[in-house]
Each structure stands twice: as structure tokens, then as C-alpha cells.
Amino acid sequence: xxxxxQSDSASRSxxxxxxxxxxxxxxxxxxxxxxxxxxxxxxxxxxxIAERSASAIMSxxxxxxxxxxxxxxxxxxxxxxxxxxxxxxxxxxxxFARVGVPIAFDAFTRDGDSQQDPSAQREVSxxxxxxxxxxGYIEREGLRPVPAASNAAACRDVExxxxxxxxxxxxxxxxxxxxxxxxxxxxxxxxxxxxMAQRTQAAEFLHGQEGQSDGEFESIVAFIPLSTxxxxxxxxxxxxxxxxxxxxxxISRPIKGNDGTYSFIATIDAAPWQQRFRExxxxxxxxxxxxxxxxxxxxxxxxxxxxxxxxxPDGGVSSGFTAAEDxxxxxxxxxxxxxxx
Amino acid sequence: xxxxxQSDSASRSxxxxxxxxxxxxxxxxxxxxxxxxxxxxxxxxxxxIAERSASAIMSxxxxxxxxxxxxxxxxxxxxxxxxxxxxxxxxxxxxFARVGVPIAFDAFTRDGDSQQDPSAQREVSxxxxxxxxxxGYIEREGLRPVPAASNAAACRDVExxxxxxxxxxxxxxxxxxxxxxxxxxxxxxxxxxxxMAQRTQAAEFLHGQEGQSDGEFESIVAFIPLSTxxxxxxxxxxxxxxxxxxxxxxISRPIKGNDGTYSFIATIDAAPWQQRFRExxxxxxxxxxxxxxxxxxxxxxxxxxxxxxxxxPDGGVSSGFTAAEDxxxxxxxxxxxxxxx
Numbered sequence: 187x188x189x190x191x192q193s194d195s196a197s198r199s200x201x202x203x204x205x206x207x208x209x210x211x212x213x214x215x216x217x218x219x220x221x222x223x224x225x226x227x228x229x230x231x232x233x234x235i236a237e238r239s240a241s242a243i244m245s246x247x248x249x250x251x252x253x254x255x256x257x258x259x260x261x262x263x264x265x266x267x268x269x270x271x272x273x274x275x276x277x278x279x280x281x282f283a284r285v286g287v288p289i290a291f292d293a294f295t296r297d298g299d300s301q302q303d304p305s306a307q308r309e310v311s312x313x314x315x316x317x318x319x320x321x322g323y324i325e326r327e328g329l330r331p332v333p334a335a336s337n338a339a340a341c342r343d344v345e346x347x348x349x350x351x352x353x354x355x356x357x358x359x360x361x362x363x364x365x366x367x368x369x370x371x372x373x374x375x376x377x378x379x380x381x382m383a384q385r386t387q388a389a390e391f392l393h394g395q396e397g398q399s400d401g402e403f404e405s406i407v408a409f410i411p412l413s414t415x416x417x418x419x420x421x422x423x424x425x426x427x428x429x430x431x432x433x434x435x436x437i438s439r440p441i442k443g444n445d446g447t448y449s450f451i452a453t454i455d456a457a458p459w460q461q462r463f464r465e466x467x468x469x470x471x472x473x474x475x476x477x478x479x480x481x482x483x484x485x486x487x488x489x490x491x492x493x494x495x496x497x498x499p500d501g502g503v504s505s506g507f508t509a510a511e512d513x514x515x516x517x518x519x520x521x522x523x524x525x526x527x
Numbered sequence: 528x529x530x531x532x533q534s535d536s537a538s539r540s541x542x543x544x545x546x547x548x549x550x551x552x553x554x555x556x557x558x559x560x561x562x563x564x565x566x567x568x569x570x571x572x573x574x575x576i577a578e579r580s581a582s583a584i585m586s587x588x589x590x591x592x593x594x595x596x597x598x599x600x601x602x603x604x605x606x607x608x609x610x611x612x613x614x615x616x617x618x619x620x621x622x623f624a625r626v627g628v629p630i631a632f633d634a635f636t637r638d639g640d641s642q643q644d645p646s647a648q649r650e651v652s653x654x655x656x657x658x659x660x661x662x663g664y665i666e667r668e669g670l671r672p673v674p675a676a677s678n679a680a681a682c683r684d685v686e687x688x689x690x691x692x693x694x695x696x697x698x699x700x701x702x703x704x705x706x707x708x709x710x711x712x713x714x715x716x717x718x719x720x721x722x723m724a725q726r727t728q729a730a731e732f733l734h735g736q737e738g739q740s741d742g743e744f745e746s747i748v749a750f751i752p753l754s755t756x757x758x759x760x761x762x763x764x765x766x767x768x769x770x771x772x773x774x775x776x777x778i779s780r781p782i783k784g785n786d787g788t789y790s791f792i793a794t795i796d797a798a799p800w801q802q803r804f805r806e807x808x809x810x811x812x813x814x815x816x817x818x819x820x821x822x823x824x825x826x827x828x829x830x831x832x833x834x835x836x837x838x839x840p841d842g843g844v845s846s847g848f849t850a851a852e853d854x855x856x857x858x859x860x861x862x863x864x865x866x867x868x
Contacts, residue, residue: 261781264608267601277841280867313655314676333674335655374784385864392867405867408843410834417768419777420761427758436760436791437778440602443715444838446830450777458868467866471846478843479867489787493753497785500618502749502819505812523726525808526621526733526746526820527799 201233202226203252205243208236211338211356217287217379218255219355225283225381244272247279253383258284259435260377265451271442273380273480274408274449280388281380281406281481289375291320291337291351294362298346311340312351320351323369380481392457392482402485403457404434407467410441410449412474419450422470429466431456434488457482542574543567544593546584549577552679552697558628558720559596560696566624566722585613588620594724599625600776601718611792612783614721614821615749621729622721622747622822630716632661632678632692635703639687652681653692661692664710721822733798733823743826744798745775748808751782751790753815760791763811770807772797775829798823 206218215236222232233252237243240256247254256273257266273279291312310317310329316337317324324331329349334340341356349365350356357364383391392403411418419438426433435453440446456463458479471477491497498504503516503524547559556577563573574593578584581597588595597614598607614620632653651658651670657678658665665672670690675681682697690706691697698705724732733744752759760779767774776794781787797804799820812818832838839845844857844865 261786262609264606264611264778264780267605268603270605275840314674317676331676333655333676335658335672335674385867389864389867408840410839410845412834412845414831414834416771416773419774420764420768423761423764427761430757432757433760433779435779437605438774438776439605441834441838442840444832445602446832447834447838449840458866464868467868471844474846476839476843476845478840478865482867490755491785491787493751493755493782493788497782497788498751498817499616499749499783499790499819502817503812504751504753504817505815523730524819525799526726526730526823527805527808 201231203246204232204234204255205237205246205252206234206255207240207243207257208238209336209338209342210236211341211352211359212236212336213287213289213353213377214255214257214379215338216353216355217257217285217377220285220287221253221255221283221379221381224285240269240272244276244279247382247384248277250384250387253381254279255285255379255381258378258380260289260375262289262372262375265437267439270451271439273382274439274451274478275442278385279382280385280479281382282388282391282483283381284378284404284481284483284486285381286376286378286486289319289370289377290354290368291316291370292354292357292364293320293323293366293369294341294344294350294352294357294360295348295365296344296346296361297363308347308349310349310351311344312337313340316340316351319370319372319375322371323351323366380483382481388482395484402455403460403482404485405454405456405458405463405479406451406481407454407458408449408451408478408480409470410447410476412476414448418448421473422450422475425466425469425473426452426454429462429469431463431466451480455485542572544576544587545573545596546576546578546587546593547596548581548584548598549579550677550679550683551577552682552693552700553577553677554628554630554694554718555596555598555720556679557694557696558598558626558718561626561628562594562596562624562720562722565626581610581613585617585620588723588725589618591725591728594722595620596626596720596722599719599721601630601716603630603713603716606778608780612780614723615780615790615792615819616783619726620723621726621820622723623729623732623824624722625719625745625822625824625827626722627717627719627827630660630711630718631695631709632657632711633695633698633705634661634664634707634710635682635685635691635693635698635701636689636706637685637687637702638704649688649690651690651692652685653678654681657681657692660711660713660716663712664692664707721824723822729823736825743796744801744823745826746795746797746799746804746820747792747822748795748799749790749792749819749821750811751788751817753817755789759789762814763791763816766807766810766814767793767795770803770810772804772807792821796826 243254337352340350341352344350432455584595678693681691682693685691773796
């Protein structure tokens with residue numbers, strides 16, 4: 187069975203398997219749907235497969251059985267660190283696309299005879315995180331929260347008279363009636379997902395896109411400096427700066443199972459095959475760093491606002507913003523309170 | 528009511544309020560207990576108060592009502608990003624102590640007449656994360672998972688014949704019988720918590736410790752560069768390197784509500800009142816960065832192993848490790864697969 191991603195769909199004898207974290211109706215399912223629509227236009231191009239765990243997804247992809255979709259980063263919760271660790275540790279996996287899904291909840295019910303006492307308080311079911319993210323709605327409607335193993339499971343198992351909260355996709359999947367849309371407390375939450383394949387498949391897919399897109403790519407690179415101590419990270423970042431490379435995200439992580447050691451994960455506005463980035467990677471390797479490219483994908487549209495005084499958090503010390511200088515009397519006492527020195 | 532942390536317990540007229548994320552029996556409760564034992568030795572020094580949310584804890588502390596304890600970082604899940612954002616945004620809060628709690632689950636039951644059919648499958652209850660973290664035990668024992676709003680709630684509400692999974696502290700709190708200890712799949716998971724107070728209280732507490740401890744401190748600092756673009760972060764880290772400061776953790780975060788902007792959070796092996804660190808902070812502020820110290824606490828014992836080839840993840844490219852050179856044939860094909868260039 188050919189599951190290699192190929193741009194020529196005539197040569198694909200069977201649909202691409204796309205593994206995602208189930209059950210059906212999860213936000214990852216929604217991301218997998220979006221990825222298939224964007225990357226495999228046309229019909230019958232993909233077979234979506236719900237997996238029980240992220241490690242089952244990684245195993246399927248590593249064995250060459252098509253693509254996998256995993257949550258990567260949320261603008262509220264930050265990186266999904268276990269998935270990040272899994273990408274660093276993967277023997278033969280790279281990501282070649284990135285898709286964002288708004289984290290929005292609809293409220294569903296199932297039509298039918300409710301055997302519930304009509305005077306009783308109605309139950310609302312979702313994953314505890316889902317319940318927490320819709321606390322305003324639950325309170326306004328006077329519902330009694332009942333935790334579920336996942337939002338999708340809550341929707342799948344909802345009974346007449348109950349309410350379930352979950353991604354929009356659950357409505358059609360489970361034949362539910364939509365009571366309300368967008369009932370989450372916080373508008374604007376978003377989770378980004380990576381679409382992965384075996385490394386050579388990912389590279390093939392990307393090189394097929396090189397000409398098509400405007401040539402703008404973003405990459406996620408993991409590196410581990412050989413030496414430790416003050417300045418290790420500064421030295422590594424100097425290489426990226428001197429190459430004129432722009433970083434859009436950066437974190438440190440202990441090397442798995444080795445507290446006190448460090449790996450760094452950087453998201454960079456360039457593709458590794460572009461001259462400046464390629465030279466920077468060579469320099470890092472030459473000075474002894476371990477390097478692995480985890481992902482390359484077409485560059486996302488991102489806002490790039492200048493930092494202005496009104497964006498700054500309360501408190502803190504700054505001499506660079508005129509407004510801040512005006513608003514915040516930088517007395518010695520104030521500075522010493524904010525810096526704890 | 529005096530809730531100021533003071534080392535002279537005779538001058539404290541009433542116990543220090545310590546706010547933590549409830550319900551009673553949560554891992555944060557365990558951290559709050561440990562913090563009180565370490566920081567307020569002697570009896571009657573603290574009144575622990577369970578709160579419904581992290582924002583309720585922050586409000587209580589900001590209003591001057593004693594201390595707060597929040598989860599900061601897990602070695603499995605990474606930073607607790609919403610709490611990190613809350614610390615950056617807090618108007619008048621700083622942390623002055625850090626405590627680590629092993630994430631271990633015990634299995635509890637309640638003695639009494641079980642009304643359950645003895646041939647029926649026994650239920651096991653915990654937060655979905657708790658159920659996931661004990662999947663091996665649940666499978667071995669043939670239990671049927673039932674999600675709860677929290678591990679502590681599962682323990683509080685456990686009925687005869689059911690099993691609940693939760694922190695050890697739940698056994699004594701809720702009068703439960705311990706069936707098994709340490710039933711989690713992964714040994715070695717650990718969450719670190721910060722103990723916070725109003726900034727001036729935190730500073731008082733720290734300055735009381737300056738003489739006592741060996742003078743070794745660690746600090747968490749947030750900074751926001753005025754300018755954006757390539758090299759902003761490298762420039763900032765050069766200042767820390769040139770001051771000889773060692774960083775043990777580092778991440779970037781968008782400034783809250785402003786996608787495309789960046790704040791950086793660094794954990795540094797020094798106290799801001801120590802000369803080298805103080806000068807570095809001055810330099811950063813002079814060149815226009817916004818800076819706020821989020822936490823200062825006695826330095827933790829940490830392993831500091833050299834990075835050796837066997838620690839490296841599978842794959843990747845490295846010229847610095849002899850073993851890696853031997854084991855991994857650095858053909859052009861291999862390098863290009865690992866770097867995607």
C-alpha cells in the first residue's frame with residue numbers, strides 16, 4: 187500500500203493514512219480534517235485513523251504508515267511538552283505542515299425522550315479542562331458539571347436531557363442538536379498542530395512545495411551544545427543572529443531523563459536549505475552542537491507589531507518607553523521593589 | 528491581622544494564610560504543606576486555605592492576605608504557562624521560595640459495605656490526567672476508569688467498593704484505606720511550586736535569609752526587548768553571558784494578548800542584589816529592555832552532568848562527540864535527512 191505523500195494523486199493507489207488523537211471529534215480530529223483539506227485537495231485522498239495515545243501516533247508514522255497529527259503549541263497553555271519531547275526523540279519523523287485550530291466549544295444535546303425529572307438540574311459534561319473553559323456558560327445556564335474522559339467522549343455519550351460541550355465537529359459526527367455556539371469563556375484560544383511523516387517523505391513533500399509557494403518557510407530546530415556553563419546559549423544564538431535569522435519562539439528543555447542537561451528548541455523564519463540558515467547550522471555543528479531539524483513548513487502569516495508601552499505588563503522597570511517613564515516614577519524604592527535587589 | 532512573613536514568630540499575632548489550589552488533597556495542597564514545614568517551623572504558624580482557581584490565589588496574595596502557592600514547572604509537562612503569565616502580569620507579587628513535589632499516586636478505597644454486585648467490574652476514579660498516568664495499574668487490576676473533576680475530588684467522593692487515585696495526602700485527609708502505593712506508570716515525575724507574597728513581604732523574607740543560607744540564590748526574571756527582529760534575544764543573552772551568569776531555564780512567550788510580540792523568562796543562578804547580576808540588569812534596562820524579577824529563592828541542589836553521546840536523542844547531526852562520529856555514519860545523505868536541507 188502506497189501511503190507516501192505525493193503531489194501527483196494519480197500515482198496514489200490508496201488513501202494516505204492520517205493518525206490523530208481520538209476519540210473521533212477531538213480538536214486533533216478537527217486539525218487532521220483541516221490538514222487533509224489543505225494538503226490533499228480532491229476526494230478520497232485520506233483515511234483518518236483515531237489513535238488512543240500520542241505514542242501510538244508516533245509509532246504508526248515511524249513505521250511508515252502515512253501521516254500523523256499532534257498538538258504542538260497553544261497560545262494559552264504554551265508548548266505541549268510531551269509531544270515536543272517525542273519529536274526530539276523520534277528516530278525517523280519530521281513535520282512538514284502546521285495547522286491552527288481555534289479552541290471553541292459548542293453546546294450539544296441529543297433529541298429524544300428525556301427520562302429526567304424536569305425539575306432536576308441539568309447535567310453538563312466535558313473534559314475537566316473543557317468544563318473550566320466554559321465556566322461562565324455553565325453558571326449562567328445553571329448546569330451541574332460532570333467530568334468526562336474527553337470532550338469528544340462527552341459528546342458521543344450525551345443522553346437526552348444532558349448537555350455536552352465539545353468541538354463543532356462533534357455535532358455532525360454524533361448527530362447532535364446544537365444548543366449554543368462558542369460558549370467558551372475566553373475568545374481567541376488557539377492550538378497549533380504539526381503534520382508529520384517519515385523524514386524522507388516529509389522532505390519529498392517539502393521539496394515539491396519549494397517552487398509552488400513563495401519560498402517562505404519556517405523551521406523548528408532542536409540543538410544541544412556540547413559544553414555547559416555560562417554563555418552556552420548566548421554563543422549558540424550569536425550564530426543565528428550573525429546569520430541574520432529571525433527567531434519566533436524559543437525554549438529550553440532538559441534532555442529526556444537527564445536533569446541538569448539542556449536541549450534548546452528554536453522556531454526560525456527560514457528553511458534549512460536556504461543559504462544563510464544552512465551556513466549557520468554548519469557553524470553550530472562545527473563547534474560541536476548536536477542538531478536535528480524537527481519541522482519545516484510554509485511560513486505562517488503572523489502579526490509583527492512594534493512593542494509599545496501599553497502592551498507592557500503592570501510593574502517592571504524600563505527606561506526605553508517614554509510613556510513608561512512618565513507613568514512610573516522610577517524611584518530607587520520602586521526599582522528595588524520590581525527587581526528585588 | 529498580621530500576615531507578614533516574619534522570622535520572629537513571637538511577633539506574629541495570627542497564623543500566615545497560605546492560599547493553594549483546592550480541593551483539599553491536591554498536589555498543590557501537598558506543596559503548601561511542605562512549604563509551611565520548611566518556611567514556618569513550629570506549630571500554629573499557618574492557616575491553609577483552598578481556593579477554586581489560580582486567579583483567586585493571585586487576588587488573595589495581591590490584597591496582602593498572606594502567601595500563595597502555585598504550580599510552576601513539571602519535568603514532564605514543562606511550564607504551567609497560565610501561572611507563568613499570571614506572575615508576569617501580577618501587579619505586586621513575587622515568589623520567595625520554591626518547593627518540589629513528586630507526582631506519585633496511591634490507590635485508595637473507603638471501608639464499608641459495598642452495595643456493588645461483587646461480580647461487577649470495579650470502578651477507578653481520578654482526573655483524566657491521573658487516570659492516564661496510572662494506565663498500567665488500571666489495566667493490571669482490570670478496573671473501569673471513571674473521570675473526576677480532580678484527583679482530590681475523586682478521593683473525597685470515593686465510595687466503598689470503588690478505587691480512587693490521588694496524592695498520598697488524601698489518605699489521611701479523607702480517612703481512606705490505602706490499597707497500593709506509587710501506582711503511577713512513570714516514576715520520577717515531579718512538579719515544582721512557587722511560594723509567593725506581596726513584593727515587599729517577599730523581599731523582607733529574602734533579606735532575612737541572606738545571612739542564614741550560604742548566599743546561593745536562583746532568580747526568575749522576565750524581560751521584554753524594546754526592539755524586535757533578528758538578534759534581539761542574542762543581544763540580551765550576550766549581556767548575561769558577559770556577566771558570567773549561568774542560566775538554567777529559558778523560554779519565550781508572546782506578551783499576553785499580543786501575538787507576534789515576545790517576552791522572555793530566564794532562570795538564573797544568582798540573586799539580583801549580587802553585583803554581577805545587578806550590573807547586567809542595569810545594562811539591559813539602559814539599552815531599553817523592560818525587566819521584572821518574578822522570583823528569588825535559595826538555590827536548589829541540581830545535578831550538573833556533562834553532556835555525553837549516550838544522552839543524545841536518536842538521529843541528529845553532531846561532530847563534537849566521538850562516539851556519535853563512530854556510531855553514525857555522517858554521509859551527506861544522512862546529514863541531509865536529519866537537517867532537511
